[in-house]
Amino acid sequence: MANNKPFDWKPVFFEALRNVPVVRHACEVAGIGRTTAYEARERDESFAKAWDDAMEEGIDRAEQEAFKRAVVGFEEPVIDKGRLAYRYERYVDSEGNEAYRPVLDENGQPIPLTVRKHSDALLALYLKGRRKKVFAERTEVTGADGGPVAQVDETAKAARVAQLMALAAERRARFDEFGDLA
Numbered sequence: 001m002a003n004n005k006p007f008d009w010k011p012v013f014f015e016a017l018r019n020v021p022v023v024r025h026a027c028e029v030a031g032i033g034r035t036t037a038y039e040a041r042e043r044d045e046s047f048a049k050a051w052d053d054a055m056e057e058g059i060d061r062a063e064q065e066a067f068k069r070a071v072v073g074f075e076e077p078v079i080d081k082g083r084l085a086y087r088y089e090r091y092v093d094s095e096g097n098e099a100y101r102p103v104l105d106e107n108g109q110p111i112p113l114t115v116r117k118h119s120d121a122l123l124a125l126y127l128k129g130r131r132k133k134v135f136a137e138r139t140e141v142t143g144a145d146g147g148p149v150a151q152v153d154e155t156a157k158a159a160r161v162a163q164l165m166a167l168a169a170e171r172r173a174r175f176d177e178f179g180d181l182a
Contacts, residue, residue, distance in 0.1 A: 017055055018054045021054075021055050021059050065117075066125070069118070070148040073114070073117055074116070086103070087112070088101065157175070
């Protein structure tokens with residue numbers, strides 16, 4: 001007996017969105033088109049809320065990973081002359097000579113050499129987002145000698161623009177005549 005019940009794609013969609021907070025990815029995993037997802041979001045308020053919750057959960061995971069990479073760091077394999085480098089340990093052989101041998105894991109495989117890296121760019125981005133008052137990029141505009149910016153009325157603006165246009169015309173005429181802007 002065949003099951004004629006339609007596939008409920010929504011739980012799969014939400015789980016995919018929690019894992020990778022990208023709508024296109026969630027649609028592909030759920031086997032639906034983006035239009036189907038967005039139409040369901042428009043029609044169903046509880047679906048829209050579940051979508052937002054799943055997206056926030058996924059973004060929280062991404063933020064946690066960004067923090068980890070910035071502060072805790074991550075291990076990156078060392079590549080030497082285009083090849084993966086391995087950990088070695090110093091030992092003394094049976095004849096009393098110092099030698100080196102690869103460090104092996106529990107399966108007898110050599111352990112790759114790694115270095116702990118941190119992402120300064122992720123740390124800066126994280127701090128800018130979390131501590132805007134301290135780390136956000138700002139531009140302060142002040143008037144003469146650091147004072148307040150003077151309010152300029154439209155007549156004064158128009159007069160200044162006319163002065164600049166006249167100066168530009170004068171320089172252009174000089175250039176045409178002499179070949180330089182002196």
